Amino acid sequence: MDEQSNIEEWILDYCAYDELEKQQVEKFVEEHEQWEPVFQSARSWDALLASARNLVDPDYDEAHLPYAVVAGLGFWPRRARTLQQAVERVHRRVEKNESLFELRTRLKQRKNTLESESFVVEHFEKVTGHQIRAIGRREWDRRGVSNQVLSGGVASTGLVFARKLVRGFTLLAGVYVVLFAASTLRESPLERMAHLTTEDFTWTQLGVSTRGADPAWERIMLNRYEEALQLAQSSSLSFIGLFPTYRMDKLRRARTLLQRTIGNQAKRELVPSAAYLTLAKLHFLLGDRLRSIDALREALRLNSYSSDRYDMDLAEQFNEMF
Amino acid sequence: MSLKIELQSLDALASQLPFHLDDTTEVNEVYCSYRERPHPSTSYLIELWTYCYIRRYYLVKFISESGFRSAELDQVVERTYQKIERSRQQLERNDRYAQWVSVVCKNTYLNFVTRRKYVTTLDCDSDEIVDQLEIGISEDSGALFLALSRAIEKLPVFLRSVARLRFVEDLSYEEISRLTGKSIPTVRSYVHKTGRRFRSDSGLVAFRDWYE
Structure with missing residues (x-):
């Protein structure tokens, strides 16, 4: 059985053999007629593969010239590039052969004549009933x-x-x-945390308390904080959150304003801890790490007096940073 | 500029297709899909390809000699198209549609040249006239070559260059060995592996009936 199978494979591989090997197979089949059907199958494959490569065989250039002329050199989809290259090879070879070159010229003329005398789109629409689209x-x-x-x-x-x-x-x-x-x-995790975020610009919405002593003063303080934060916000040059950078002059002015506002609060305990956190970030962004740490410590200290949820979050953030 | 004005030649009309006219694998896939689930768009695509293929087939034949007239081109294209349209439903193998269309073209062409009164123009050079009854090798050479190229592209990378050198460039084992730096037994083994894979390649198998 194995031997039979081996013989079959040996014959079916006919297309891969050189002339001498092919002759050996042919001789074997002549002597063993039972293998003739298998050999016919092998020969059909051989003929198919031989035909398939004819296009690149210079011996067949004349026969392929009408096809090469009609196949054109216009649109070739990506998946037909190998065919395009084969057709171009035919054309290149033809250019080096005077008689084939002349034949190609005549074929092109005939093609142009036939196409100029016929309206291909109208004919397509008439025959198929489709409108071209x-x-x-x-x-x-x-x-x-x-x-x-x-x-x-x-x-x-x-x-x-x-x-x-x-x-x-x-x-x-x-x-x-x-x-x-x-x-x-x-950036390092610390640098990433130091960037100004929306929360740094919105904490004033929680209000600034003077513990009920002076509502008018509270309003003034709030305005000053907001002014400082707006300045800080306008210093940011980040585009859709990528590669954030800052305008240092604005950042410096925002820091000065924030420091002054904090200093103007009657009691340190009344300063929102978020103000110190933002100040810490401004220090950090301006390269003053020591002051940044001081501001963070102050924010932590203030936070220990507060049970506010926002401040609790800040405390967690600080702990993470230290 | 309207689409009609742009499409003055067969090249331009065929360029409306999303694949090459000789891409029989794609054509057969689209046709199978169309038969499974008919859709106006796939129907249009099939008819556009069929028309373009028929027209190109006859254009290749008509320019091969100078005895044909352009009016005859339109007539024979129309006749063949109608024949295909009528018989399409009876096609047994949908995955052989492109090959079947080619055979219909060949048969219709044979009928056409045997029945027509041959017209010889004054500028006709008798030496150029090809044997009208001979089935040319030219018109399907592109489709066959493309099928072979596709079969090679589907091979494992290590087989491709040897396959190309052997089955496209027709080089001997020795030449391939010299070019690739692989030993002759290795080249031989690769070529045999390739041949076996080709025998199960659907794109090549679709053409096999023609050679039996």
């Missing part, structure tokens, strides 16, 4: 055919547009994720 070639790459045709048809224009939109959005999201990762990873 754009298909949207780009959607019909290999993946497109699998996804669209095999699932039941060509996508409508709306669907094609929606797919383009989704693809574009996915691409943008991918680029953003990569940039965000690069932006995040270039």
Whole structure:
């Protein structure tokens, strides 16, 4: 059985043999007629593969010239590039052969004459009953055919547009994720925590208390804090959260204003701990780490008096930083 | 500019297809899909390909000699298209649609040239006239070559260059060995592996009936 199978394989490999080996197979089959059907199958493969490579065989250039002229050098989809190269090879060889070159010229003239005397689009529409319309070639790459045709048809224009939109959005999201990762990873965790966030600009919404002593003063203090925070906010140069940087002049002015406002509060205990946290960040961003630590300690100290949820969060943040 | 004005030649019309005219694998896949779940868009695609393929087939034949007239081109294209449209439903193997269309073209062409009154124009050079009854090798050479290229692309990377050198460039084992730096037994083994894989490649198998 194994021997039979080996012989069969040996014969079927006919297409891969050189002339001498092919003759050996032919002789064997002549002597063992029972292998003739297998040999016929092997020969059909050999003939098929020989025909398939004819296009690149210079001996067949003349025979292939009409095809090469009609196949054209215009649109070639990506998946037909090997064929395009083979046709171009025929044309290049023809240019070096005077008689083939002349023949090609005549074939081109005939093609032009036939095409100029016929209206191909009108004829297509008459014969098929279809109106010619754009298909949207780009959607019909290999993946497109699998996804669209095999699932039941060509996508409508709306669907094609929606797919383009989704693809574009996915691409943008991918680029953003990569940039965000690069932006995040270039800094140490401490540096990342030091960046001004929305919370640094909104803590005044909780109000600034003078423990009921002077509502008008409270209003003035609130305005000053907000002014300092707006200045700090306007110093940020980050675009959609990527690679945040700051305008140092504005940052300095914001720090000065915040320091002055804190200093103007009658009692240190009345200063919101968030003000010290923001101040600490401003110090840090301006490169003054010692003062930043002092401000953070003050924020922690103040926080120990507070049971406010926001302040509790700050305390957790501080503990993490230290 | 309107689409009609842009599409003055067969090249331009065929360029509306999302695949090459000779890409029989794609055509067969689209046709199978169309038969499984008919859809106006796939129907349009199949008909556009069929029309373009038929027209190109005859254009290749018509430019091969100078006795044909352009009016005849339209007539024979229409006749072949109608024949295909009528018989399409009876096709047994949907995954052989492209090959079947090619065979219909060949048969219709044979009928056409045997029945028509041959027209010889004054500028006709009798030496150029090809044997009208001979089935040309040219018109399917692109499709076959593309099927072979696809079969090679599907091979494992280590087999591809040897396969290309042997089955496309038709080089001997010695030449391949010299070019690739692999020993002759290795080249031989690769070539045999490739041949076996080709025998199960659907794109090549679709053409096999023609050679039996």
